[in-house]
Amino acid sequence: MGGRIAAAPERDNGGMDLEAACADMSPSPYDAIAELYDPWSRSVTEDVPFYVSEARKSGGGPVVELGVGTGRIAVPTAVAGIPVIGVDSSAGMLEVCRRRAEAAGVAGLIDLRPGTLDAPPVNERVSLVTCPFRAYLHLAGDEERLRAFRSARDLLVPDGRLIFDVFTPRRDDIEETHGRWIEREPGIFEHADWDADARTLTLSVRGPEGETTMTLAWLSEPEWRKLLDAAGFEVDACYGWFDYRPYRSSEDMVFVARRRGY
Ligand SMILES: C[S@@+](CC[C@H](N)C(=O)[O-])C[C@H]1O[C@@H](n2cnc3c(N)ncnc32)[C@H](O)[C@@H]1O
Structure with missing residues (x-):
């Protein structure tokens, strides 16, 4: 498992060797396309205001973003003044994120940590954990999914929320x-x-x-609900899109799950 790269408040990811910090993790298929990812996902914009708005609702942060990638969501979240702890297993993606955060003048608000979705290197307890743009579809089986949900739950304060989106193809x-x-x-x-x-x-x-x-591996909506329940979450809502329309067998699912119990 990778360790923490930089700690708030004296965050400065600039001098860190993200590649070395990720060296003890399995190689990520995203490393080879880290420079391609932003041009490739250029048209994906609908989810950004949604996640930024949910981050605002969660108080002052920090928000933990699992699978933070190049900071497509994390950078606008930080620009809105909300600190982000971003976890990812790709050194390449984290490096692009670091550069992007610097260019936007928010490097001090984004704390990048190499790590995995099922064992994120985060000791803080937060009120919002997110996993945007289908990153949970990279988990291979129910065991790994359950581990990931349980570890997301462990990061949350009582009543804290996990928000993520996934899809089932038509x-x-x-x-x-x-x-x-x-x-x-x-x-x-x-x-x-x-x-x-x-x-x-x-x-x-x-x-x-x-x-x-x-x-990527997909599940049906009831299957995601069952895993969330087993991991100790109540599902507050499942939306069919980022405009909060209810999920009705469309491709996209946006889950808002709340930590149950203490
Ligand atoms: C589709 S991208 C999403 C990136 C970003 N959240 C966004 O919305 O643009 C998925 C990200 O999850 C990361 N990822 C995939 N599997 C992972 C795992 N098991 N542990 C940690 N990160 C993972 C990838 O490296 C990639 O950066």
Whole structure:
């Protein structure tokens, strides 16, 4: 497990070697596309105001973001004045996040830590833990998912919330995209191999700045609820999109779960 990179209040990730700090973790498929990730996800913007607004509602922070990536959500959250503890297993993604935070003038509000979703290196207790943009789909089985939910619960104060989004693909989406290279952004291509029986997606991405292949695994809404319940959460809401519309069998699910008990 990676250790903590920098500690508030004297956070200064600038001199830290994120690669060395991540060296004792398994290699991440995101390392190869760390420079490609922001151009690849350029059109994904709808979730940013949602997560920033939820961070504002949670008080003064810090918010723990699991799978913080390049700071697509963490940087605007910090710009809104809310400190973020960002955990990720990819040294490359954390390095891009560090640069992005610096460029936005909020490096002092973002505390980056190499670590995994199921054992985040966080001792603080917070009122909000988030895991945006489907990062939990990288967990391979129920055991790992339960470990991840239980460790997220352990980070929360009583009544604290875990907010994350995931998806279940529609059949027509699978049929439309299966086995094809699709140009998602100019010069950036995506290839999806869906296994509807195993409920896994093998996703390849390639572009001028790198290429990679990663696996995602999806569950139904009741299955996510069951795991949350087993991990000690009440589900406050499950939305179908970031505008708070209720979930009604759409692809996207946005869960707001509250820590049960003490
Ligand atoms: C789809 S990106 C989301 C990044 C960011 N939250 C966002 O909204 O843009 C998923 C992130 O989760 C990280 N990740 C995937 N599996 C992980 C694991 N087991 N432990 C820690 N981080 C993980 C990846 O490195 C990547 O940065």
